[in-house]
Amino acid sequence: MHATVSTEVLPLLGRSGAPAPPVRIVHLGLGAFHRSHQAWFTAHAPDAAEWGIASFTGRRPDAARVLAAQDGLFTLIERGGDGDRFEVVGSIAEAIDGADTARLDALLAAPSTAIVTLTVTEAVYEKHDADSPLARLCHGLSARRQAGAGPIAVVSCDNVAGNAEVAQKALLAIAEGLDSGLASWMRENVSFVGTSVDRITPRTTPDDVALVASECGYRDEAPVVAEPFANWILAGDFPAGRPRWEDAGAQFVADIEPFENRKLWLLNGAHSILAYAGQLRGHTTVAEAIADPVCRDAVEAFWDAAARHLTLPELAVPQYRAALIERFSNPRIAHHLAQIAADGTTKLRMRAVPVLSAEIAGGRTGVAAARMIAVWMDFVSAAASGDFQDPLKDQVLEAASLEGRERTQALAELVSPAVAGDPVLVDRIHSLRGTLDRQ
Numbered sequence: 001m002h003a004t005v006s007t008e009v010l011p012l013l014g015r016s017g018a019p020a021p022p023v024r025i026v027h028l029g030l031g032a033f034h035r036s037h038q039a040w041f042t043a044h045a046p047d048a049a050e051w052g053i054a055s056f057t058g059r060r061p062d063a064a065r066v067l068a069a070q071d072g073l074f075t076l077i078e079r080g081g082d083g084d085r086f087e088v089v090g091s092i093a094e095a096i097d098g099a100d101t102a103r104l105d106a107l108l109a110a111p112s113t114a115i116v117t118l119t120v121t122e123a124v125y126e127k128h129d130a131d132s133p134l135a136r137l138c139h140g141l142s143a144r145r146q147a148g149a150g151p152i153a154v155v156s157c158d159n160v161a162g163n164a165e166v167a168q169k170a171l172l173a174i175a176e177g178l179d180s181g182l183a184s185w186m187r188e189n190v191s192f193v194g195t196s197v198d199r200i201t202p203r204t205t206p207d208d209v210a211l212v213a214s215e216c217g218y219r220d221e222a223p224v225v226a227e228p229f230a231n232w233i234l235a236g237d238f239p240a241g242r243p244r245w246e247d248a249g250a251q252f253v254a255d256i257e258p259f260e261n262r263k264l265w266l267l268n269g270a271h272s273i274l275a276y277a278g279q280l281r282g283h284t285t286v287a288e289a290i291a292d293p294v295c296r297d298a299v300e301a302f303w304d305a306a307a308r309h310l311t312l313p314e315l316a317v318p319q320y321r322a323a324l325i326e327r328f329s330n331p332r333i334a335h336h337l338a339q340i341a342a343d344g345t346t347k348l349r350m351r352a353v354p355v356l357s358a359e360i361a362g363g364r365t366g367v368a369a370a371r372m373i374a375v376w377m378d379f380v381s382a383a384a385s386g387d388f389q390d391p392l393k394d395q396v397l398e399a400a401s402l403e404g405r406e407r408t409q410a411l412a413e414l415v416s417p418a419v420a421g422d423p424v425l426v427d428r429i430h431s432l433r434g435t436l437d438r439q
């Protein structure tokens with residue numbers, strides 16, 4: 001266990017004139033996960049005093065306003081199965097409204113800024129409009145180029161397969177549209193670092209705010225709850241330096257792909273099955289759903305399939321699976337299935353489709369991965385009134401309004417044209433419809 005930043009050091013949740021660490025990291029997507037993960041790892045690095053984070057919100061100013069009023073400080077509630085630990089995290093030096101692009105440009109134009117981290121959700125990598133986080137980042141990188149501030153690392157910490165390549169492709173596409181000189185500069189000066197990120201971080205509730213007040217004796221308007229487990233695996237270069245995250249438990253590897261697949265398939269894939277099957281079966285949280293034998297069997301079957309394609313011995317898949325069951329079963333973490341269910345078309349493409357393709361290529365039916373897609377179809381069909389979030393929501397609703405196999409075919413098109421183009425696979429998915437949704 002790492003040493004905690006004692007709540008006694010920062011009793012009133014303000015820095016009382018003490019300086020924040022100097023900003024050397026810019027973050028886009030000031031949400032709960034950024035604070036429980038990258039901010040926490042940075043605060044636990046031995047050189048934390050040299051690495052402050054300027055963290056920008058994505059859509060609304062609210063989170064920045066609340067955190068700025070606390071000088072960027074917040075309480076991490078580490079929620080184990082047997083109790084809570086409280087810790088004040090001090091690495092966020094500035095909390096800023098994402099619309100403040102002047103501040104973003106200024107920070108990115110500073111040679112002292114070495115790293116940009118991202119937690120903007122999976123679907124945002126497909127959004128290129130001018131006020132999207134990635135378009136703002138491109139603008140800021142243009143300011144850096146003009147200032148001659150040198151190379152920088154962009155580190156995507158979203159649950160996206162090949163997140164370094166996806167971030168690079170999206171940013172280069174935006175840059176090409178702005179100025180082809182910027183795109184060439186980015187190719188030379190921006191290093192895209194791939195990551196696998198892991199720490200279950202549910203949304204904060206009013207009860208959590210009240211708990212901090214009663215247990216710590218101060219009012220924190222923005223605490224974050226997370227499980228004790230935290231994992232960060234990274235691959236890539238940091239041309240302008242980085243904190244000693246490895247001393248806080250992060251792992252640097254040459255090839256991120258096997259680690260990323262393990263995490264996205266086993267943890268997030270299971271989460272998707274639980275989100276759709278669990279809600280259809282009347283459950284609200286991950287812990288409730290994994291305790292339901294029907295959901296658990298579907299997860300285990302998917303894990304058996306995925307494990308056939310996770311062959312690197314370092315992945316220690318049996319131990320990883322056992323740990324996941326324990327983490328999912330933590331009854332004190334209220335991880336809501338509705339949160340995980342969002343953006344299904346994007347997520348299934350990274351969680352179900354690769355395992356399905358690998359199984360088919362290996363001469364098997366892919367039934368366990370096909371079932372994940374089928375239960376998502378059941379979920380969006382049941383929620384056809386529109387009570388779900390998806391970047392393709394209009395198309396999902398239109399497809400879900402069809403009947404029978406036509407509906408399965410149209411929904412499959414939205415997840416993967418390759419899957420939809422294989423009539424045998426569409427039949428298989430269709431035959432699995434309605435098999436997990438009964439209590």
Ligand SMILES: NC(=O)c1ccc[n+]([C@@H]2O[C@H](COP(=O)([O-])OP(=O)(O)OC[C@H]3O[C@@H](n4cnc5c(N)ncnc54)[C@H](O)[C@@H]3O)[C@@H](O)[C@H]2O)c1
Nearest residue numbers: 029030031032033058059119120121122158159199200201
């Ligand atoms: N919560 C977790 O347990 C967890 C764990 C591992 C990885 N992640 C990754 O981190 C991401 C963020 O998770 P979180 O729990 O912090 O969520 P969150 O909702 O607390 O924060 C998401 C951030 O992204 C921004 N954002 C979301 N949609 C946007 C849009 N359409 N346009 C602009 N900005 C947008 C939000 O404004 C916010 O700043 C997840 O999508 C996932 O990829 C989360």
Ligand SMILES: O=P(O)(O)OC[C@@H](O)[C@@H](O)[C@H](O)[C@H](O)CO
Nearest residue numbers: 159197198199200201268271340
């Ligand atoms: O929106 P998602 O599905 O990427 O995130 C919700 C959870 O599945 C996810 O955040 C997990 O808790 C996380 O990936 C654990 O590290």
